[in-house]
Amino acid sequence: SQQGEEDPQALSIQEGENATMNCSYKTSINNLQWYRQNSGRGLVHLILIRSNEREKHSGRLRVTLDTSKKSSSLLITASRAADTASYFCTPFGNEKLTFGTGTRLTIIP
Amino acid sequence: DAGVIQSPRHEVTEMGQEVTLRCKPISGHDYLFWYRQTMMRGLELLIYFNNNVPIDDSGMPEDRFSAKMPNASFSTLKIQPSEPRDSAVYFCASSRQSSPLHFGNGTRLTVT
Numbered sequence: 512s513q514q515g516e517e518d519p520q521a522l523s524i525q526e527g528e529n530a531t532m533n534c535s536y537k538t539s540i541n542n543l544q545w546y547r548q549n550s551g552r553g554l555v556h557l558i559l560i561r562s563n564e565r566e567k568h569s570g571r572l573r574v575t576l577d578t579s580k581k582s583s584s585l586l587i588t589a590s591r592a593a594d595t596a597s598y599f600c601t602p603f604g605n606e607k608l609t610f611g612t613g614t615r616l617t618i619i620p
Numbered sequence: 621d622a623g624v625i626q627s628p629r630h631e632v633t634e635m636g637q638e639v640t641l642r643c644k645p646i647s648g649h650d651y652l653f654w655y656r657q658t659m660m661r662g663l664e665l666l667i668y669f670n671n672n673v674p675i676d677d678s679g680m681p682e683d684r685f686s687a688k689m690p691n692a693s694f695s696t697l698k699i700q701p702s703e704p705r706d707s708a709v710y711f712c713a714s715s716r717q718s719s720p721l722h723f724g725n726g727t728r729l730t731v732t
Contacts, residue, residue, distance in 0.1 A: 544720055553624070553711050553723030554663075599663070606651065607676060608721060610663040 513538045514609040515583075515600035523617040530590050532614040534583040534600035541603050543576055543583050548597045548613070557585075557598075590618045622646075626712050626724035634732055638700040641727045644693055645714030653721065654687055654697050655711040663711075669695065702731045 515534040524530050534543070542561045546554040560567045560576045560583065567574045573586040587594055597613040625644040633639055645652050653668040667677040672689045680687070684703070689695040699706055709728050713721040 541718065546721075551725075553713070553725050554721070555723070556720035559720055603718070606670065606717075607665065607668065608653065609665050610655075612662040 513540075513602050513604055514611050515543070515602050516611045517598065517600055517614040519614060520612065521615040521617070523619060524590060525619050526590055526592060528590055530587040530594070530616055530618075532585045532598050532600075532616070534585070534602075536581050536583075536600075536602040538581075538602070538604055540578070543574075543600060543602050544608070545572075545574060545583075545585050546599045546601065546610075548599065550596075554599060554610075587616075590616075592618050592620050594618050624712055624714050624722050624724035626710075626727050628727060629725070630728045630730075632730045632732065633702055635703055636701045637731075638698065639702045639706075639729060639731075641697040641710050641712075641729070643695045643697070643712030643724060645695070645712070646722055647693065649714035649716055649722070650692075651715045651717065652689060652695050653713040653715075654695070655713065656708045657711060657726070658708045666697070699729075702729075704731045707731050 515536045518533045544559045545557045548554045558569045560574050571588045576583045595618045597615050599610045599613040601608050627642045654666040657663045666679045667687045669689045687697045709726045711726045713723045715721045
């Protein structure tokens with residue numbers, strides 16, 4: 512099965528700054544999805560980008576996808592304390608969705 | 621929409637006991653996934669169902685683990701007998717085909 516590998520493993524920034532996380536994968540995809548996990552909770556879907564899209568926005572989130580490099584990035588602008596969480600990417604090629612170890616983002620007030 | 625409902629929220633049991641985790645998916649979702657999360661191994665896919673039929677159980681660690689989906693609104697994950705290394709948070713998630721997953725809030729299992 513394919514799964515995304517997030518980089519960096521951990522990231523700490525000051526509130527108000529932008530946070531960028533990267534994702535790499537190995538096989539062909541139909542779409543790529545980003546999820547957030549707050550401590551003690553289940554994952555929450557953030558954004559889905561299809562294989563024929565290069566960029567997608569949702570509020571303060573911006574996702575890019577480069578299928579030639581098999582990579583994606585998630586940008587969170589104007590970070591807030593509530594953005595403190597783990598972030599996961601998962602490439603979707605068939606029915607099976609698997610996850611890497613995520614990026615642990617800490618926003619420092 | 622009540623979301624994916626898992627029970628119990630916490631389970632503490634002794635080694636050797638049987639443990640049953642429960643999941644109610646979102647109505648209308650035809651895919652159901654069971655995941656396990658630990659600090660060491662991250663989020664692992666154990667098994668998933670499509671239209672109540674198990675499609676891929678290659679992630680089930682060993683024969684002590686079994687999962688069923690008797691109908692579209694209910695699934696169980698059973699561990700018998702349980703061992704301390706089974707301690708983890710177990711998540712259930714559901715979705716429609718090619719759509720994002722909706723996760724429950726998990727069951728935190730502690731086996732002593």
